[in-house]
Amino acid sequence: MDKKENIIIKLSEVHASFWIHNHGINSIKDYFLSFGLKKPFLRKHVLKGINLEIRRGECFGLLGKNGSGKSTLLRTIASIMPIERGSINVYGKVAPVLALGVGLEPELSGFENIKIAGVLMGLTKKEIKNCRAFVSDFSELAEDDLKMQVKRYSTGMMLRLSFSIAVSNNPEILIIDETLAVGDQGFQSKCIDRIEALKKDGCTIIIVSHSSEEIKNMCDRAAFIEEGKINFVGEVKKAVDHYSNTFK
Amino acid sequence: MKEQLYILSTITVKNIKLKYKNSALGFFWSLLTPIVYLVIFTFIFSNAFPNIENYPLFAITALVFWTYFSNSSTQIVNSIISSSGILKSVSVPSITFPLTALLAETFNLLLSFIPFGILMYFFGFSAGIELLFIIPAILLFMLFTFGFSLILCALNVFYRDVGILWGTLMPALFYFTPIAYSYELIPVSYQWIVKFNPLFHYVELFRAILYYNEIPSNQLLLTTVLLSFSFFAIGIFIYKRLERGFISNF
Numbered sequence: 001m002d003k004k005e006n007i008i009i010k011l012s013e014v015h016a017s018f019w020i021h022n023h024g025i026n027s028i029k030d031y032f033l034s035f036g037l038k039k040p041f042l043r044k045h046v047l048k049g050i051n052l053e054i055r056r057g058e059c060f061g062l063l064g065k066n067g068s069g070k071s072t073l074l075r076t077i078a079s080i081m082p083i084e085r086g087s088i089n090v091y092g093k094v095a096p097v098l099a100l101g102v103g104l105e106p107e108l109s110g111f112e113n114i115k116i117a118g119v120l121m122g123l124t125k126k127e128i129k130n131c132r133a134f135v136s137d138f139s140e141l142a143e144d145d146l147k148m149q150v151k152r153y154s155t156g157m158m159l160r161l162s163f164s165i166a167v168s169n170n171p172e173i174l175i176i177d178e179t180l181a182v183g184d185q186g187f188q189s190k191c192i193d194r195i196e197a198l199k200k201d202g203c204t205i206i207i208v209s210h211s212s213e214e215i216k217n218m219c220d221r222a223a224f225i226e227e228g229k230i231n232f233v234g235e236v237k238k239a240v241d242h243y244s245n246t247f248k
Numbered sequence: 249m250k251e252q253l254y255i256l257s258t259i260t261v262k263n264i265k266l267k268y269k270n271s272a273l274g275f276f277w278s279l280l281t282p283i284v285y286l287v288i289f290t291f292i293f294s295n296a297f298p299n300i301e302n303y304p305l306f307a308i309t310a311l312v313f314w315t316y317f318s319n320s321s322t323q324i325v326n327s328i329i330s331s332s333g334i335l336k337s338v339s340v341p342s343i344t345f346p347l348t349a350l351l352a353e354t355f356n357l358l359l360s361f362i363p364f365g366i367l368m369y370f371f372g373f374s375a376g377i378e379l380l381f382i383i384p385a386i387l388l389f390m391l392f393t394f395g396f397s398l399i400l401c402a403l404n405v406f407y408r409d410v411g412i413l414w415g416t417l418m419p420a421l422f423y424f425t426p427i428a429y430s431y432e433l434i435p436v437s438y439q440w441i442v443k444f445n446p447l448f449h450y451v452e453l454f455r456a457i458l459y460y461n462e463i464p465s466n467q468l469l470l471t472t473v474l475l476s477f478s479f480f481a482i483g484i485f486i487y488k489r490l491e492r493g494f495i496s497n498f
Contacts, residue, residue, distance in 0.1 A: 018496035021406075041406075041493075075495070079339045082492050096338045103337035107269050108262065119258040120338045122251060 007091075008173065008204050009054040009077055014086035016047040016076055046072045048228040049086070056092075059195070059205045061215040061222035061236060063243040069228040070208045074175050077206070092204065095171030096121060096162075103162065110135075110146035110153075110161055117165045131168040138194070139164040140187070155182045167194050174198060174205045181211060192218060212240045255340070256348055263323070263352035278356045279363050282308075282315045289428050300430055302459075305371040309458040310427040310451045312364055316357045317393055317447065318418055323349040324397035325404050325411045332498035342491060346401050350394050357386075368458070378456075378463045385453050385464070391476040392446065395483030402490040405497050425451060446475050 019041045046069045054060050064070050075081035078094045096103055096117065104113050114135055118128035136146060139160040150158065159182050166174065174195075180188055195205055195218060209215050215222055215236060222239035224232040232242045268274040286308055294303035327345040328335070335342055365373075404410040425447045426434070434442060442448050449471050456464045 019493045020496055044496075075336070078337075080336060081495050094339070097336070103333045105262070105266070105333075107266055112262070112265075116258060116262055116334075117338070119255050120334060120340050125254075 006055050007053050008056040009052070009091070010087075010089045011050050011052045011077070012087050014047055014050040014073075014076060014088060015045070015084045016072055016081055017084055018044040018046055018072075020044050046228050047076065047083075050228075050230055052223065052230060052233065054204060054206065055221075056204055057199065057202050058220045059199055059207065059218050061219035061239065062206065062208045062225060063210075063212075063215060063222060063239055064225035065246060068225045070225055071177055073225065074177055074206065074208065077173075078175060090173070092172035093122075094173045094175065095166045095169075097175045097177055104150045104158060106151035107149055109149055110141060113150055113161065114146075114165055117162075118169075121169070123169060127169055131165065134168040135161065135164040138168070138190075156184060156187070159183050160187060163191055167198060170198065170201060171203060174203055176205065176207045176209075178208050178210065180209070180214065212244065215240060255344060256351065259344060259348040260351040260355065263348055264355060267323075267352070267356075275356070275359070278315075278319070279360050282311050282360070282364075283367075285311055285315075293428050297429055297433065299433075302372055305368060305373055306430070306455070306459055307428060308364065308368060308371070309455050310425075312357070312360065313389060313450065313454050314422065314425070314427050314447075316353060317389075318422075319356070320350055320353040320393045321397040321400065321414065321418075323353060324394070325400045325414055328401055328405050328494060329408075329498065335495070336498065342494060343487065346394070346398055346487075350390065350397075354386075354390060373458065374461065376461055378461055379458075381457050381464055382454075385450075385457060385472075388453075388472050388476040389450050391480045392450065392472075395476070395479035395481070396446075398483035398487045402487045402494075405490070405494050421445075421447070427451060446479070449475060 020043075021041065050073060062070050062073065072081055074097055076083050076088060077090060078097050079088070079090070080097065103117065105116060108116070111132065114132050115128055118131050123131060135141075136143070139146075141157060141160055145153075145157065146161075150161070153161070159179055163179065163183075176195075180191055183191060199205060205218075207215065207218060219236050221234060222236045223230050224239045224242040226246070232239055264275075268277055271277060273280065286304065289307045289311070290304050293307070294300075297303065300306050324346045327349040328342060331342075331345040334340065335345075400410055400414055404414075424442075425445055426442065431439065431442065431448070431452070449468065453464055453468055453472050456462045456468065
Protein backbone atom coordinates (compact mmCIF):
# COMPACT_ATOMS: atom_id res chain seq x y z
CA MET A 1 0.00 0.00 0.00
CA ASP A 2 1.12 3.50 -0.72
CA LYS A 3 2.59 5.04 2.38
CA LYS A 4 0.63 8.25 2.01
CA GLU A 5 -2.68 6.49 1.81
CA ASN A 6 -1.84 4.65 4.93
CA ILE A 7 -1.67 7.72 7.12
CA ILE A 8 -4.90 8.84 8.73
CA ILE A 9 -3.60 11.52 11.09
CA LYS A 10 -0.62 13.70 10.38
CA LEU A 11 0.64 16.41 12.68
CA SER A 12 3.55 18.59 11.74
CA GLU A 13 5.18 21.11 14.03
CA VAL A 14 2.02 21.55 16.07
CA HIS A 15 2.16 24.20 18.78
CA ALA A 16 -0.70 24.86 21.14
CA SER A 17 -1.04 27.04 24.21
CA PHE A 18 -3.43 27.77 26.98
CA TRP A 19 -4.20 31.32 27.97
CA ILE A 20 -4.46 31.25 31.69
CA HIS A 21 -5.14 33.87 34.30
CA ASN A 22 -2.00 35.44 35.62
CA HIS A 23 -1.17 34.34 39.11
CA GLY A 24 -3.26 36.15 41.68
CA ILE A 25 -5.52 37.73 39.15
CA ASN A 26 -8.81 36.06 38.71
CA SER A 27 -11.12 38.98 39.03
CA ILE A 28 -11.42 42.41 37.56
CA LYS A 29 -10.99 43.86 41.05
CA ASP A 30 -7.52 42.38 41.44
CA TYR A 31 -6.61 43.58 37.99
CA PHE A 32 -7.46 47.16 38.82
CA LEU A 33 -5.77 46.92 42.20
CA SER A 34 -2.53 46.03 40.43
CA PHE A 35 -2.99 49.23 38.37
CA GLY A 36 -2.68 47.28 35.15
CA LEU A 37 0.91 46.33 35.94
CA LYS A 38 0.25 42.64 35.78
CA LYS A 39 -0.81 41.20 32.51
CA PRO A 40 -4.20 39.59 32.95
CA PHE A 41 -3.30 36.50 30.93
CA LEU A 42 -0.25 34.32 30.69
CA ARG A 43 0.49 31.97 27.86
CA LYS A 44 1.21 28.40 28.84
CA HIS A 45 2.90 26.58 26.02
CA VAL A 46 1.55 23.03 26.15
CA LEU A 47 2.46 21.44 22.83
CA LYS A 48 5.89 22.43 21.59
CA GLY A 49 6.25 21.24 18.05
CA ILE A 50 4.59 17.86 17.79
CA ASN A 51 5.33 15.73 14.74
CA LEU A 52 3.33 12.57 14.55
CA GLU A 53 1.89 10.22 11.97
CA ILE A 54 -0.74 7.70 12.85
CA ARG A 55 -1.55 4.92 10.43
CA ARG A 56 -4.98 3.82 9.38
CA GLY A 57 -6.29 0.90 11.40
CA GLU A 58 -3.63 0.85 14.06
CA CYS A 59 -4.03 1.08 17.80
CA PHE A 60 -1.77 3.83 18.99
CA GLY A 61 -0.77 4.39 22.61
CA LEU A 62 0.24 7.66 24.24
CA LEU A 63 2.31 7.66 27.40
CA GLY A 64 3.50 10.51 29.53
CA LYS A 65 3.36 12.05 32.96
CA ASN A 66 0.36 14.02 34.19
CA GLY A 67 0.42 17.43 32.59
CA SER A 68 2.74 16.48 29.76
CA GLY A 69 0.18 17.48 27.13
CA LYS A 70 -1.48 14.17 26.25
CA SER A 71 -5.06 15.33 26.59
CA THR A 72 -4.30 18.55 24.79
CA LEU A 73 -2.77 16.57 21.95
CA LEU A 74 -5.89 14.42 21.73
CA ARG A 75 -8.07 17.52 21.67
CA THR A 76 -6.09 19.11 18.87
CA ILE A 77 -6.56 15.93 16.84
CA ALA A 78 -10.30 16.03 17.52
CA SER A 79 -10.22 19.73 16.47
CA ILE A 80 -11.61 20.78 19.83
CA MET A 81 -8.49 22.70 20.79
CA PRO A 82 -7.29 25.35 18.34
CA ILE A 83 -3.61 25.18 17.40
CA GLU A 84 -1.25 28.10 17.18
CA ARG A 85 1.19 26.96 14.58
CA GLY A 86 1.78 23.88 12.48
CA SER A 87 -0.73 21.74 10.67
CA ILE A 88 -3.00 18.84 11.43
CA ASN A 89 -4.51 16.62 8.78
CA VAL A 90 -7.13 14.14 9.84
CA TYR A 91 -8.58 11.92 7.13
CA GLY A 92 -11.59 10.52 8.94
CA LYS A 93 -14.38 11.18 11.38
CA VAL A 94 -13.37 11.42 15.03
CA ALA A 95 -15.68 10.07 17.73
CA PRO A 96 -16.04 12.21 20.88
CA VAL A 97 -13.00 12.18 23.10
CA LEU A 98 -13.71 9.81 25.93
CA ALA A 99 -12.83 11.27 29.23
CA LEU A 100 -14.81 10.36 32.27
CA GLY A 101 -18.31 11.75 32.30
CA VAL A 102 -17.16 14.74 30.30
CA GLY A 103 -19.82 15.71 27.83
CA LEU A 104 -22.64 14.10 29.73
CA GLU A 105 -25.35 16.42 30.98
CA PRO A 106 -25.80 15.51 34.67
CA GLU A 107 -29.39 16.71 34.95
CA LEU A 108 -30.62 14.60 32.05
CA SER A 109 -31.25 10.89 31.89
CA GLY A 110 -29.00 8.35 30.21
CA PHE A 111 -31.36 8.06 27.25
CA GLU A 112 -31.55 11.82 26.79
CA ASN A 113 -27.77 11.98 26.90
CA ILE A 114 -27.51 9.34 24.22
CA LYS A 115 -29.70 11.45 21.99
CA ILE A 116 -27.76 14.66 22.58
CA ALA A 117 -24.36 13.05 22.19
CA GLY A 118 -25.57 11.35 19.03
CA VAL A 119 -26.84 14.58 17.55
CA LEU A 120 -23.61 16.39 18.38
CA MET A 121 -21.62 13.57 16.78
CA GLY A 122 -23.60 14.24 13.62
CA LEU A 123 -25.61 11.01 13.60
CA THR A 124 -28.91 10.76 11.78
CA LYS A 125 -32.17 9.94 13.56
CA LYS A 126 -31.90 6.33 12.50
CA GLU A 127 -28.31 6.03 13.67
CA ILE A 128 -29.31 7.48 17.03
CA LYS A 129 -31.98 4.84 17.34
CA ASN A 130 -29.37 2.16 16.66
CA CYS A 131 -27.06 3.86 19.12
CA ARG A 132 -29.75 3.68 21.79
CA ALA A 133 -30.26 -0.02 21.24
CA PHE A 134 -26.53 -0.63 21.17
CA VAL A 135 -25.93 1.29 24.39
CA SER A 136 -28.70 -0.53 26.27
CA ASP A 137 -27.15 -3.78 25.23
CA PHE A 138 -23.46 -3.03 25.50
CA SER A 139 -23.38 -0.92 28.66
CA GLU A 140 -25.35 -3.54 30.61
CA LEU A 141 -27.12 -0.64 32.29
CA ALA A 142 -30.69 -1.53 33.14
CA GLU A 143 -33.57 0.32 31.51
CA ASP A 144 -34.26 1.98 34.87
CA ASP A 145 -30.67 3.18 35.14
CA LEU A 146 -30.79 4.70 31.70
CA LYS A 147 -33.98 6.54 32.63
CA MET A 148 -32.28 7.95 35.69
CA GLN A 149 -30.52 11.32 35.74
CA VAL A 150 -26.81 10.91 35.05
CA LYS A 151 -25.89 12.89 38.17
CA ARG A 152 -26.93 9.85 40.20
CA TYR A 153 -24.58 7.55 38.28
CA SER A 154 -21.47 6.06 39.76
CA THR A 155 -18.16 6.68 37.99
CA GLY A 156 -18.24 3.19 36.55
CA MET A 157 -21.77 3.67 35.23
CA MET A 158 -20.73 6.91 33.56
CA LEU A 159 -17.84 5.14 31.89
CA ARG A 160 -20.24 2.45 30.67
CA LEU A 161 -22.54 5.05 29.21
CA SER A 162 -19.93 7.27 27.58
CA PHE A 163 -17.84 4.41 26.23
CA SER A 164 -20.89 2.72 24.76
CA ILE A 165 -21.99 5.92 23.07
CA ALA A 166 -18.59 6.55 21.56
CA VAL A 167 -18.12 3.06 20.13
CA SER A 168 -21.71 2.54 18.98
CA ASN A 169 -21.54 3.78 15.41
CA ASN A 170 -18.30 2.27 14.13
CA PRO A 171 -16.22 5.43 14.39
CA GLU A 172 -13.30 5.89 12.03
CA ILE A 173 -11.10 7.31 14.76
CA LEU A 174 -11.65 6.54 18.40
CA ILE A 175 -9.85 8.50 21.10
CA ILE A 176 -9.76 7.14 24.63
CA ASP A 177 -8.42 9.33 27.41
CA GLU A 178 -7.58 7.40 30.59
CA THR A 179 -11.03 6.01 31.12
CA LEU A 180 -10.98 2.26 31.18
CA ALA A 181 -9.35 1.96 34.58
CA VAL A 182 -12.54 2.79 36.50
CA GLY A 183 -14.60 0.06 34.89
CA ASP A 184 -14.94 -3.25 36.68
CA GLN A 185 -12.99 -6.24 35.38
CA GLY A 186 -15.90 -7.55 33.34
CA PHE A 187 -16.51 -4.29 31.57
CA GLN A 188 -12.81 -3.63 31.00
CA SER A 189 -12.37 -6.85 29.13
CA LYS A 190 -15.57 -6.17 27.23
CA CYS A 191 -14.18 -2.79 26.18
CA ILE A 192 -10.93 -4.36 25.08
CA ASP A 193 -12.86 -6.91 23.00
CA ARG A 194 -14.87 -4.12 21.43
CA ILE A 195 -11.71 -2.16 20.65
CA GLU A 196 -10.21 -5.26 19.00
CA ALA A 197 -13.39 -5.72 16.97
CA LEU A 198 -13.38 -2.08 15.89
CA LYS A 199 -9.76 -2.42 14.90
CA LYS A 200 -10.60 -5.40 12.70
CA ASP A 201 -13.19 -3.21 10.97
CA GLY A 202 -10.47 -0.69 10.18
CA CYS A 203 -11.03 1.79 13.01
CA THR A 204 -8.01 3.76 14.16
CA ILE A 205 -7.67 3.98 17.92
CA ILE A 206 -5.62 6.31 20.07
CA ILE A 207 -5.33 5.42 23.73
CA VAL A 208 -3.94 7.43 26.60
CA SER A 209 -3.31 5.29 29.62
CA HIS A 210 -1.11 5.08 32.63
CA SER A 211 -1.36 1.35 32.70
CA SER A 212 1.68 -0.07 30.92
CA GLU A 213 -0.08 -3.42 30.73
CA GLU A 214 -3.07 -1.95 28.92
CA ILE A 215 -0.83 -0.25 26.39
CA LYS A 216 1.28 -3.36 25.89
CA ASN A 217 -1.76 -5.57 25.39
CA MET A 218 -3.67 -3.38 23.00
CA CYS A 219 -1.36 -1.12 21.06
CA ASP A 220 0.62 -1.69 17.88
CA ARG A 221 2.75 1.39 18.34
CA ALA A 222 3.16 3.97 21.04
CA ALA A 223 4.64 7.39 21.69
CA PHE A 224 6.14 8.90 24.77
CA ILE A 225 5.44 12.57 25.47
CA GLU A 226 7.48 14.69 27.78
CA GLU A 227 6.78 18.37 28.39
CA GLY A 228 4.89 18.90 25.18
CA LYS A 229 7.36 17.13 22.93
CA ILE A 230 7.35 13.65 21.55
CA ASN A 231 10.52 11.96 22.72
CA PHE A 232 9.91 8.56 21.28
CA VAL A 233 7.67 6.95 18.70
CA GLY A 234 7.68 3.32 17.74
CA GLU A 235 7.74 -0.05 19.41
CA VAL A 236 5.35 -0.28 22.34
CA LYS A 237 7.80 -1.97 24.67
CA LYS A 238 10.43 0.74 24.21
CA ALA A 239 7.88 3.51 24.73
CA VAL A 240 6.77 1.88 27.96
CA ASP A 241 10.42 1.63 29.06
CA HIS A 242 10.95 5.34 28.37
CA TYR A 243 7.85 6.08 30.39
CA SER A 244 8.86 3.88 33.34
CA ASN A 245 12.37 5.33 33.34
CA THR A 246 11.06 8.82 34.06
CA PHE A 247 9.93 7.60 37.46
CA LYS A 248 13.27 6.10 38.44
CA MET B 249 -27.61 22.62 6.81
CA LYS B 250 -30.24 20.05 7.68
CA GLU B 251 -27.82 18.54 10.16
CA GLN B 252 -27.21 21.93 11.78
CA LEU B 253 -30.94 22.49 12.18
CA TYR B 254 -31.27 19.08 13.76
CA ILE B 255 -28.50 19.90 16.23
CA LEU B 256 -30.07 23.27 17.04
CA SER B 257 -33.55 21.86 17.58
CA THR B 258 -32.33 19.00 19.77
CA ILE B 259 -30.24 21.24 22.00
CA THR B 260 -33.05 23.79 22.19
CA VAL B 261 -35.44 21.10 23.38
CA LYS B 262 -32.79 20.00 25.87
CA ASN B 263 -32.55 23.55 27.22
CA ILE B 264 -36.32 23.83 27.54
CA LYS B 265 -36.41 20.55 29.43
CA LEU B 266 -33.44 21.43 31.60
CA LYS B 267 -34.57 24.81 32.76
CA TYR B 268 -37.30 23.63 35.07
CA LYS B 269 -36.09 20.07 35.49
CA ASN B 270 -36.12 19.87 39.26
CA SER B 271 -39.02 22.18 40.02
CA ALA B 272 -42.53 21.04 40.80
CA LEU B 273 -44.34 23.66 38.73
CA GLY B 274 -41.91 23.37 35.83
CA PHE B 275 -42.72 25.42 32.76
CA PHE B 276 -45.45 27.33 34.59
CA TRP B 277 -42.77 29.36 36.29
CA SER B 278 -42.12 31.24 33.09
CA LEU B 279 -45.76 32.38 33.28
CA LEU B 280 -45.97 32.76 37.02
CA THR B 281 -42.96 35.03 37.41
CA PRO B 282 -44.30 37.87 35.24
CA ILE B 283 -47.79 37.41 36.70
CA VAL B 284 -46.43 37.82 40.21
CA TYR B 285 -44.65 40.98 39.05
CA LEU B 286 -47.80 42.20 37.38
CA VAL B 287 -49.83 41.76 40.56
CA ILE B 288 -47.20 43.57 42.61
CA PHE B 289 -46.95 46.44 40.16
CA THR B 290 -50.65 46.83 39.75
CA PHE B 291 -50.99 46.85 43.48
CA ILE B 292 -48.24 49.36 44.13
CA PHE B 293 -48.08 51.54 41.07
CA SER B 294 -51.58 51.87 39.69
CA ASN B 295 -52.35 54.33 42.46
CA ALA B 296 -48.99 56.02 42.16
CA PHE B 297 -49.50 56.63 38.45
CA PRO B 298 -53.19 57.46 38.16
CA ASN B 299 -52.51 59.16 34.83
CA ILE B 300 -51.80 55.90 33.11
CA GLU B 301 -54.95 54.56 31.62
CA ASN B 302 -55.49 50.83 32.06
CA TYR B 303 -52.35 50.29 34.12
CA PRO B 304 -52.35 46.45 34.11
CA LEU B 305 -52.31 46.34 30.29
CA PHE B 306 -49.68 49.09 30.23
CA ALA B 307 -47.42 47.13 32.55
CA ILE B 308 -47.94 43.71 31.03
CA THR B 309 -47.10 44.79 27.47
CA ALA B 310 -43.58 45.66 28.60
CA LEU B 311 -43.18 43.16 31.39
CA VAL B 312 -43.51 40.12 29.15
CA PHE B 313 -40.62 41.29 27.00
CA TRP B 314 -38.49 42.36 29.92
CA THR B 315 -38.89 38.85 31.35
CA TYR B 316 -37.79 37.46 28.00
CA PHE B 317 -34.76 39.73 27.93
CA SER B 318 -33.71 39.01 31.48
CA ASN B 319 -34.18 35.24 31.17
CA SER B 320 -32.41 35.02 27.83
CA SER B 321 -29.44 37.10 28.88
CA THR B 322 -29.04 35.09 32.09
CA GLN B 323 -29.16 31.80 30.20
CA ILE B 324 -26.85 32.97 27.41
CA VAL B 325 -24.27 34.45 29.76
CA ASN B 326 -23.76 31.04 31.36
CA SER B 327 -24.36 28.93 28.27
CA ILE B 328 -20.71 28.37 27.35
CA ILE B 329 -19.52 27.61 30.86
CA SER B 330 -22.33 25.19 31.51
CA SER B 331 -21.62 23.35 28.26
CA SER B 332 -17.91 23.10 28.86
CA GLY B 333 -18.08 19.31 29.21
CA ILE B 334 -19.53 18.91 25.75
CA LEU B 335 -17.21 21.48 24.24
CA LYS B 336 -14.23 19.59 25.66
CA SER B 337 -15.23 16.29 24.11
CA VAL B 338 -17.00 16.98 20.83
CA SER B 339 -15.98 19.26 18.03
CA VAL B 340 -19.07 21.42 17.65
CA PRO B 341 -19.32 25.17 16.98
CA SER B 342 -19.48 26.76 20.44
CA ILE B 343 -22.04 29.34 19.31
CA THR B 344 -24.57 26.48 19.24
CA PHE B 345 -25.00 26.89 22.99
CA PRO B 346 -25.80 30.61 23.27
CA LEU B 347 -27.97 30.31 20.17
CA THR B 348 -30.01 27.41 21.49
CA ALA B 349 -30.38 29.18 24.85
CA LEU B 350 -31.94 32.09 22.95
CA LEU B 351 -34.19 29.78 20.93
CA ALA B 352 -35.38 27.98 24.06
CA GLU B 353 -36.29 31.28 25.71
CA THR B 354 -38.01 32.46 22.56
CA PHE B 355 -40.06 29.30 22.58
CA ASN B 356 -41.05 30.04 26.18
CA LEU B 357 -41.98 33.58 25.16
CA LEU B 358 -44.20 32.37 22.35
CA LEU B 359 -45.91 29.86 24.62
CA SER B 360 -46.48 32.52 27.24
CA PHE B 361 -48.40 34.55 24.65
CA ILE B 362 -51.33 32.18 25.05
CA PRO B 363 -52.08 32.90 28.73
CA PHE B 364 -50.93 36.50 28.43
CA GLY B 365 -53.10 36.98 25.36
CA ILE B 366 -56.08 35.85 27.39
CA LEU B 367 -55.04 38.08 30.28
CA MET B 368 -54.54 41.07 27.98
CA TYR B 369 -57.88 40.48 26.34
CA PHE B 370 -59.35 40.49 29.82
CA PHE B 371 -57.73 43.88 30.48
CA GLY B 372 -59.27 45.33 27.37
CA PHE B 373 -56.70 44.62 24.67
CA SER B 374 -57.99 44.91 21.13
CA ALA B 375 -56.15 43.76 18.02
CA GLY B 376 -55.92 45.55 14.71
CA ILE B 377 -53.74 45.46 11.63
CA GLU B 378 -50.83 46.91 13.65
CA LEU B 379 -50.57 43.55 15.44
CA LEU B 380 -48.71 42.25 12.37
CA PHE B 381 -45.76 44.40 13.42
CA ILE B 382 -45.26 42.23 16.47
CA ILE B 383 -43.46 39.62 14.34
CA PRO B 384 -40.66 41.89 13.07
CA ALA B 385 -40.57 43.54 16.50
CA ILE B 386 -39.88 40.21 18.19
CA LEU B 387 -37.28 39.28 15.59
CA LEU B 388 -35.50 42.60 16.13
CA PHE B 389 -35.62 42.15 19.87
CA MET B 390 -34.20 38.62 19.52
CA LEU B 391 -31.32 39.98 17.48
CA PHE B 392 -30.61 42.67 20.04
CA THR B 393 -30.86 40.30 22.99
CA PHE B 394 -28.57 37.81 21.29
CA GLY B 395 -25.90 40.33 20.33
CA PHE B 396 -25.92 42.00 23.71
CA SER B 397 -25.79 38.74 25.65
CA LEU B 398 -23.05 37.29 23.44
CA ILE B 399 -20.71 40.05 24.58
CA LEU B 400 -21.35 39.19 28.22
CA CYS B 401 -21.21 35.48 27.50
CA ALA B 402 -17.76 35.66 25.89
CA LEU B 403 -16.34 37.88 28.63
CA ASN B 404 -17.87 35.68 31.31
CA VAL B 405 -15.75 32.74 30.18
CA PHE B 406 -12.65 34.70 31.15
CA TYR B 407 -14.02 36.63 34.10
CA ARG B 408 -16.91 35.09 35.98
CA ASP B 409 -17.34 38.54 37.53
CA VAL B 410 -19.20 39.55 34.39
CA GLY B 411 -22.04 37.12 35.03
CA ILE B 412 -22.28 38.06 38.69
CA LEU B 413 -22.18 41.76 37.88
CA TRP B 414 -24.90 41.33 35.28
CA GLY B 415 -27.13 39.57 37.80
CA THR B 416 -26.65 42.52 40.15
CA LEU B 417 -27.17 45.21 37.54
CA MET B 418 -30.33 43.79 36.05
CA PRO B 419 -32.76 45.05 38.70
CA ALA B 420 -31.25 48.52 38.30
CA LEU B 421 -31.69 48.32 34.57
CA PHE B 422 -35.27 47.26 35.13
CA TYR B 423 -36.06 50.45 37.01
CA PHE B 424 -34.02 52.52 34.60
CA THR B 425 -36.25 51.30 31.76
CA PRO B 426 -39.79 52.69 31.63
CA ILE B 427 -41.52 49.37 32.20
CA ALA B 428 -43.52 49.89 35.38
CA TYR B 429 -43.88 53.62 34.71
CA SER B 430 -44.34 55.82 31.72
CA TYR B 431 -41.61 57.70 29.90
CA GLU B 432 -43.71 60.88 30.11
CA LEU B 433 -43.41 60.80 33.89
CA ILE B 434 -39.69 61.51 33.72
CA PRO B 435 -38.90 65.23 34.00
CA VAL B 436 -38.33 66.60 30.49
CA SER B 437 -34.78 67.70 31.30
CA TYR B 438 -33.82 64.09 32.07
CA GLN B 439 -35.64 62.33 29.27
CA TRP B 440 -32.61 62.35 26.98
CA ILE B 441 -30.71 60.07 29.36
CA VAL B 442 -33.31 57.34 29.03
CA LYS B 443 -32.83 57.37 25.27
CA PHE B 444 -29.34 55.98 25.76
CA ASN B 445 -30.89 52.85 27.14
CA PRO B 446 -31.47 50.61 24.12
CA LEU B 447 -34.19 48.70 25.95
CA PHE B 448 -36.26 51.87 26.14
CA HIS B 449 -36.74 51.88 22.37
CA TYR B 450 -37.89 48.26 22.31
CA VAL B 451 -40.34 48.90 25.14
CA GLU B 452 -41.72 51.82 23.12
CA LEU B 453 -41.98 49.58 20.09
CA PHE B 454 -43.92 46.85 21.89
CA ARG B 455 -46.15 49.37 23.64
CA ALA B 456 -46.93 51.19 20.43
CA ILE B 457 -48.18 47.94 18.93
CA LEU B 458 -49.87 46.31 21.89
CA TYR B 459 -50.95 49.15 24.14
CA TYR B 460 -51.49 52.20 21.94
CA ASN B 461 -52.67 50.12 18.96
CA GLU B 462 -50.53 52.16 16.62
CA ILE B 463 -48.37 51.28 13.69
CA PRO B 464 -44.86 52.09 15.02
CA SER B 465 -43.42 55.33 13.68
CA ASN B 466 -40.69 55.19 11.06
CA GLN B 467 -38.27 56.78 13.45
CA LEU B 468 -38.90 54.11 16.07
CA LEU B 469 -38.57 51.34 13.52
CA LEU B 470 -35.35 52.78 12.17
CA THR B 471 -33.86 53.19 15.67
CA THR B 472 -34.63 49.61 16.66
CA VAL B 473 -33.41 48.17 13.35
CA LEU B 474 -30.12 50.05 13.75
CA LEU B 475 -29.75 49.01 17.38
CA SER B 476 -30.52 45.36 16.66
CA PHE B 477 -28.09 45.01 13.79
CA SER B 478 -25.30 46.93 15.49
CA PHE B 479 -25.58 44.96 18.71
CA PHE B 480 -25.74 41.73 16.74
CA ALA B 481 -22.66 42.63 14.71
CA ILE B 482 -20.66 43.79 17.73
CA GLY B 483 -21.72 40.72 19.70
CA ILE B 484 -20.65 38.30 16.99
CA PHE B 485 -17.40 40.19 16.46
CA ILE B 486 -16.38 40.14 20.12
CA TYR B 487 -17.50 36.54 20.51
CA LYS B 488 -15.44 35.39 17.53
CA ARG B 489 -12.41 37.29 18.76
CA LEU B 490 -12.51 35.65 22.19
CA GLU B 491 -13.68 32.20 21.11
CA ARG B 492 -10.18 30.77 20.65
CA GLY B 493 -9.37 31.31 24.32
CA PHE B 494 -12.51 29.60 25.60
CA ILE B 495 -11.02 26.15 25.96
CA SER B 496 -8.29 27.32 28.32
CA ASN B 497 -10.78 28.98 30.63
CA PHE B 498 -13.82 26.75 30.95
